Amino acid sequence: MAGRRAAVKAIDWAAFAERVPPNQRAMFNALKTRSDTLSARLAALPEKPPAIDWAHYKAAVAKAGMVDEFQKKFSALKVPEPVDTQTAKIDAQEKEAAKSTAEYVQASKARIAQYEQRLQTLRNMIPFEQMTFEDLHEAFPETKLDKEKYPYWPHKPIADL
Amino acid sequence: QCLAPLPPLPEKGGEVRYGLIPEEFFQFLYPKTGVTGPYMLGTGLLLYLLSKEIYVINHETVAAVSILSVIIYGVKKYGSTVAAFADKLNEEKVATALAVKNEAIKSLETAIEEEKKEQWRVEGCSYLFDAKRNNVAMLLETNYRERLLRVYNEVKKRLDYQVAMQNLKRQKEQDHMIQWVEKSVVQSITPQQQKESIAKCILDLKALSKSAQAAV
Numbered sequence: 001m002a003g004r005r006a007a008v009k010a011i012d013w014a015a016f017a018e019r020v021p022p023n024q025r026a027m028f029n030a031l032k033t034r035s036d037t038l039s040a041r042l043a044a045l046p047e048k049p050p051a052i053d054w055a056h057y058k059a060a061v062a063k064a065g066m067v068d069e070f071q072k073k074f075s076a077l078k079v080p081e082p083v084d085t086q087t088a089k090i091d092a093q094e095k096e097a098a099k100s101t102a103e104y105v106q107a108s109k110a111r112i113a114q115y116e117q118r119l120q121t122l123r124n125m126i127p128f129e130q131m132t133f134e135d136l137h138e139a140f141p142e143t144k145l146d147k148e149k150y151p152y153w154p155h156k157p158i159a160d161l
Numbered sequence: 162q163c164l165a166p167l168p169p170l171p172e173k174g175g176e177v178r179y180g181l182i183p184e185e186f187f188q189f190l191y192p193k194t195g196v197t198g199p200y201m202l203g204t205g206l207l208l209y210l211l212s213k214e215i216y217v218i219n220h221e222t223v224a225a226v227s228i229l230s231v232i233i234y235g236v237k238k239y240g241s242t243v244a245a246f247a248d249k250l251n252e253e254k255v256a257t258a259l260a261v262k263n264e265a266i267k268s269l270e271t272a273i274e275e276e277k278k279e280q281w282r283v284e285g286c287s288y289l290f291d292a293k294r295n296n297v298a299m300l301l302e303t304n305y306r307e308r309l310l311r312v313y314n315e316v317k318k319r320l321d322y323q324v325a326m327q328n329l330k331r332q333k334e335q336d337h338m339i340q341w342v343e344k345s346v347v348q349s350i351t352p353q354q355q356k357e358s359i360a361k362c363i364l365d366l367k368a369l370s371k372s373a374q375a376a377v
Contacts, residue, residue, distance in 0.1 A: 021282055035292060047306065090290060101286055122262060
């Protein structure tokens, strides 16, 4: 039947655990315990229930036809499978997550590019002994005094002295 | 506006003799007058100024001589220590600036490392969804199996109940019959029959005892 036995994929919990950042470790542990309980429950149940010995019951039960009726009804019975409502939601979640992770990775790469640039300027800086103040402001833009915002000496708020 | 970086300032100033006269002057006169040339020029000039009274010796001269001697003594004695102190101040400033720069470089490098690590972490996102789907599949499977098991158990319970009921009924019938038969037999033993059976038992016993004695 389609839908039965959705394959349980083997998950490498060790590799998964490596990638979990420390602030989400509690959630990861909860997920793992839940998974483990589920798999334990699953393993405890037999795949098929044992077959009923109809011959024995037919011989034992005196009431005529009862066993036959039971047998007929039993073999005709179809146990309905539980309906899978969550997988679609999970797939949707996964798509969203993929999008947001792609964005995050983009932003992260942009940040890395910025850092690399700054690193290059710092590495190619001339030594301090040969610098003038203008050269210093080039290398460390935060030291530049804002003469428009604070036109009077010391060109920065007094609290920053 | 010149965009090339400035060449570094020289470490020491130009060479000077006696703190006043640059070395270039002596080198300039060396080809014509040799080593003593500039000194002869200096002495001659001085004597000319003094003898012609172009420079007049007065109180100011004495003041100048004493002040100059004190100054020169002070500089010669303490000059180097003061210079070292000033150099140390400058060194500290440069060292703090250098420390700032190194720290900035290190923090940037660690930041880059962290970002790379976060990117690697984010790649593990697929594990999470696999785990979730697995959980769902396991739940469904468990539920289905439970249902099958339940059906089986219920049917078996009912069949067993029927069998057990039958067995119980038969047992009760048997017991009752046995009891009834026993009661009727006991009732039917009349006193006459009892006496006869007791006499027969005694005779049997006597016969047995005779045969037993023989065996012993």
